[in-house]
Amino acid sequence: MSLHAALAAFLWLGTGSPGNAQTAPTAEATIAEEQLLGAADEEDRAQALLPFTRAHSASGTVAGSLAESTAAVGVPPAAMLEALRALDGAPGPRQPQDGNAFFVRWEQTYSIEDRPIGVGRVLWAELRTADGSTVAIHRFRPREGGEQFFRTSGEAATPPAIALPLDEVNVTSRFGRRSDPLARFSAFGPVAGEAMGGPLPNPRAARQAAAAARRKNRFFSGFAPRILMHEGVDLAVPRGTPVYAASEGVVVGARPNGGYGNWVRVDHADGVATAYGHLSRFAPRIKPGVRVARGELLGFSGNTGRSTGPHLHFEVIADGQPVDPLTHAGMAQLAGTDLERFAKQVAAEERERESESVTTD
Template sequence: MLFRGISIFAGIVAIMVTSSDYVLRNKGETHNTPEFDRDSLSLAPLSLGNPIVVPGIDMTSPTNHASNELANRQKKISHRVIFRSGDTLEKILLKMRVGQRDTQAAIKAFSANYNPRSIRSGDALKLSYLWHDHEDYESQLAPGIFSGFSYSVLNKEITVARDASGMFKSTTRPRAVSRRAVRAEGQISSSLYLAGKRHGVSDSALSELIRLFSWDIDFQREIRANDVFQVMFNHISDEDGKIVNIGEIIFAALTLSGKRSVIYRFTNDNDEIEYFDEVGQSAQKALMRTPIDGARLSSGYGKRKHPILGYTKMHKGVDFAAPKGTPIYAAGNGTIVYSGRKGAYGNYIRIRHNSGFFTAYAHMKGFARRVRPGRRVKQGQIIGYVGSTGRSTGPHLHYEILKKGRQINPMKVRMPPGRSLEGAELLRFHAIRREIDKNYALLKLLPLKTASR
């Protein structure tokens, strides 16, 4: 009886082993077998041919041959994302379900070829993912396995992708661009911006036009009805025919109250782009009238009723209202002679420039790094940030220009000129200027834009 029981048990074990061996050898050939929950299989009653669930072994997974087949069936999908105001590269990647670690690694690789902070609103990012066609794409939390992205600027494309080791690396590819010059001109009725828009000038070209003339012209006070503007600028298209930039100014002229001012684009001997008037004098002056971007002139130079003291007092500078933390720029090349707290001025900087000029900046929130007496600064370099320190009613920059120790009106002073072209460089400029004038005369005007009703 005992011998018979042992024989039966041995037979059952042999059948189980044979059955398991059959399943293991043939599991790659059972593609039509429905998927089962592993836990339910482990509780199923013992029967011949039923796969045995062993911890750590997936009895229903495909063989290496099947894995290669699935790998070949991987699909690469992409998503195009447009940057909006306030977006950053990190914010976009995290929003698209890229993991924190991959996000940081991809940004680090990208930064080797391009500064992420230079990405602008309206730019596009193309993200790439991998997924298998046997997966339910719609049910995935993320579009697939993140494999990288590409970003195009004017003349190059930066691609971030995984290398053979799985690390993110960035590469660049030059992109062909084409330039097409266009011409616009018209009469100003109320503002240069509105006149420019009506005559087909882009926002970016108008912003650049205003910036280039702001050295000499106060656009809040000097524009009059019947003044005239002329501008020639490039439409720049990429290799796909898409316009990627429409703000590169070649020539511009403003006739204000009968006085004409012109500027020409010129690449100097150092391969730098500058703008000069018709005689080769730089459009850029030695000092800036407004050493801050996007600010509102809130108080002019002259006598006024002091907002805190309550009596009439000479205001020996101009005030620019701006949000706290707005960058403040050095108005010109020079040397810092003072930086620190200065009574009612609050946080204060004074810079010495050539030709006996000084500039002063007050009520600052704080100073930029390495700003201290004795340091040289360049025009346009950030020296501090808008605040409300000292005797102040709100965040603003108090700006002064001093000549021979006396404050003068920054909005009316004749700014010291920038550099003048000489010698062979001047001759080359005049040849280019004549060519620009000839091309401008041949171009057709952009069509007028009618106001929408």
């Protein structure tokens, strides 16, 4: 016999009328049983009391600012903040104009009393200009990485925290292990006479040059090329090209620094720093302790320090360790199964929007 059945029988015997031993368990017995063991539908009752989430959609035209316009149609302003930042960073219409059309879908959690709980989350936002161009962002979580907004192409809408410090980028040496270009040039560079590309002056000189080459080859035959860790990237630019701060931060170094030549280091938030080497000169106000904005001029590219030619050496340091600046500063792009999942999500959301439009028409 189950525990529920045994307890019910006990309570029935204890509360039944002496004159009627077959009387069904009383209401008091049932209540007592539920107090001790819980009701059979207790899980369903508890589930009914849990908070729930409801999706909302709103559309309209811009009048003033996009923030004011979305708030006017019921989109919670706090929920819209993240979407506004993403729309501002995405390619397309940067400053919404009066008359531009917008659409927003967001979700909000409610209590059992139907009161909003916390800040809502925008799932999808879209802005369309008078000429028909559209920028849309959709919230999505890749298999690796956090949830964020992506454009319909699969490119992340939010700009990276660290940007590249030049208007135009031409990478000549990437992050990672590489042979030392200066050591390689000095060890294996041309001998006198060969550098000119012409004939040696006489047979005796030719024999002497050949002997010197054999001695050089024997000397270096037991050594591998010198391998160094390149802790940044080299960006080829003409001397005097403006170099900008990759993100907001505080200048902690602006001085000649050994092989870096004229060097600037900026500390940013969350344990991230950037460094800029081989500058020809510093911008006028750049010195330790100065706060700089993202995109503010730091100096001009050059060929100072241990350098093979005019370029900018750019480093990103995270928690004291160098990281690949191109990865850190790159816009995330969905690919493979993530891109397939994202495309299906966008298509499903658009179908749902179309069905809602038909229902309300």
